[in-house]
Amino acid sequence: xxxxxxxxxxxxxxxxxxxxxxxxxxxxxxxxxxxxxxxxxxxxxxxxxxxxxxxxxxxxxxxxxxxxxxxxxxxxxxxxxxxxxxxxxxxxxxxxxxxxxxxxxxxxxxxxxxxxxxxxxxxxxxxxxxxxxxxxxxxxxxxxxxxxxxxxxxxxxxxxxxxxxxxxxxxxxxx
Amino acid sequence: xxxxxxxxxxxxxxxxxxxxxxxxxxxxxxxxxxxxxxxxxxxxxxxxxxxxxxxxxxxxxxxxxxxxxxxxxxxxxxxxxxxxxxxxxxxxxxxxxxxxxxxxxxxxxxxxxxxxxxxxxxxxxxxxxxxxxxxxxxxxxxxxxxxxxxxxxxxxxxxxxxxxxxxxxxxxxxx
Numbered sequence: 582x583x584x585x586x587x588x589x590x591x592x593x594x595x596x597x598x599x600x601x602x603x604x605x606x607x608x609x610x611x612x613x614x615x616x617x618x619x620x621x622x623x624x625x626x627x628x629x630x631x632x633x634x635x636x637x638x639x640x641x642x643x644x645x646x647x648x649x650x651x652x653x654x655x656x657x658x659x660x661x662x663x664x665x666x667x668x669x670x671x672x673x674x675x676x677x678x679x680x681x682x683x684x685x686x687x688x689x690x691x692x693x694x695x696x697x698x699x700x701x702x703x704x705x706x707x708x709x710x711x712x713x714x715x716x717x718x719x720x721x722x723x724x725x726x727x728x729x730x731x732x733x734x735x736x737x738x739x740x741x742x743x744x745x746x747x748x749x750x751x752x753x754x755x756x
Numbered sequence: 757x758x759x760x761x762x763x764x765x766x767x768x769x770x771x772x773x774x775x776x777x778x779x780x781x782x783x784x785x786x787x788x789x790x791x792x793x794x795x796x797x798x799x800x801x802x803x804x805x806x807x808x809x810x811x812x813x814x815x816x817x818x819x820x821x822x823x824x825x826x827x828x829x830x831x832x833x834x835x836x837x838x839x840x841x842x843x844x845x846x847x848x849x850x851x852x853x854x855x856x857x858x859x860x861x862x863x864x865x866x867x868x869x870x871x872x873x874x875x876x877x878x879x880x881x882x883x884x885x886x887x888x889x890x891x892x893x894x895x896x897x898x899x900x901x902x903x904x905x906x907x908x909x910x911x912x913x914x915x916x917x918x919x920x921x922x923x924x925x926x927x928x929x930x931x
Contacts, residue, residue: 633808636866638865645820672805692809739860743856743860
């Protein structure tokens with residue numbers, strides 16, 4: 582038999598763990614990103630590939646851009662603007678040389694994905710995000726929404742500099 | 757009314773086009789890759805992402821590695837060896853600076869996927885490919901199997917140099 586004290590302790594540990602899991606899964610306690618309230622979409626890691634890229638300089642990452650079904654249909658058809666419901670996910674990892682691969686190839690040529698840096702999510706909702714061209718933004722580290730509003734203003738600031746024909750999206754579909 | 761000559765011409769053009777499409781879809785007229793007979797799997801462009809990489813040097817590409825459901829389960833669980841039925845696809849594109857992105861960022865930092873170079877497919881079948889560690893290889897350009905047996909021998913030659921714990925697969929799952 583478990584003593585009442587141990588039992589109470591086990592129950593409160595379980596409640597604490599449950600709370601932690603819910604917090605991590607919902608990102609920022611369910612509120613999502615600042616300004617936009619964008620959430621980390623469930624299942625985004627299994628979405629289809631739009632394209633890949635490497636950002637050098639201070640970012641120094643290697644990244645893949647994924648889309649939900651609505652976004653992929655639009656990328657493949659080449660039509661713009663993206664319809665409401667399109668969601669794009671950009672996953673980035675530290676850009677690192679691969680000692681394993683370079684040893685096999687006999688020369689330093691291979692760069693791979695290291696630890697994850699962050700995930701950025703863009704959601705098209707032409708009414709809700711009318712002030713930012715129809716797109717809402719969020720950045721997530723370890724599943725938690727980054728709380729910086731200044732950061733998200735730099736997102737939409739850069740995206741708004743693209744030619745209007747791109748509908749504020751940098752990436753083109755890689756055929 | 758179409759003249760008999762025009763009609764015959766139209767029919768033979770249609771047959772020619774149909775032949776071209778079937779050839780392109782099946783890759784190397786249905787025979788698949790040399791040595792291994794590996795085919796380009798239908799729907800591979802919609803598979804899930806294992807990881808991304810950049811190969812510098814003479815390859816000078818940026819690439820994504822995708823897996824079918826069997827392969828993805830194994831990558832996510834971390835178990836080895838891969839079971840029969842696992843198929844891995846490596847899609848590569850020319851590694852190119854993005855003038856569009858660099859103009860927005862105000863500095864040269866962005867490298868993106870240019871034209872496709874080739875798609876490589878690895879199929880696990882421990883009986884059929886017992887002589888090469890259970891893996892069969894194919895390389896495809898524009899959907900057509902590359903006919904060079906020498907090329908495929910270099911594939912399996914490099915993969916066989918990896919530590920046996922990797923089951924001849926270079927890529928690790930990017931979390």
